[in-house]
Amino acid sequence: MAKLSFIAGFGAGYVLGARAGRERYEQIRRAWEHAKDDxxxxxxxxxxxxxxxxxVSSLKSKMGSDSPH
Incomplete structure (x- = not known):
């Protein structure tokens, strides 16, 4: 019974979150589209x-010079 309650609660939360989340997602996506061209x-x-x-270059050179090979 507890598992069924959990699944029902998760499903309801997902549906409600998805509705609110889509608007926020679109807002973030528009902001990213605007910012990436800045x-x-x-x-x-x-x-x-x-x-x-x-x-990375510095690390590679240090690893190469400290290597016992």
Whole structure:
């Protein structure tokens, strides 16, 4: 009986959440579509990618120089 109550509660919560969630999802999606074309965001993403590339390169060189092979 407890399992049936849980499933019924989960189903009701899912349906209600899905209705409210769709509107929020669309709001987030529109914000992302607007933001991804923003030159400031693209600049920040480019700088983050360059730093990540530098960190990986540095790590690879350290691993290569410390390797006992």
């Amino acid at each position: 030159p400031r965001l693209q600049s920040i993403a480019g700088m983050a990618q360059a730093r990540a590339d530098d960190a």
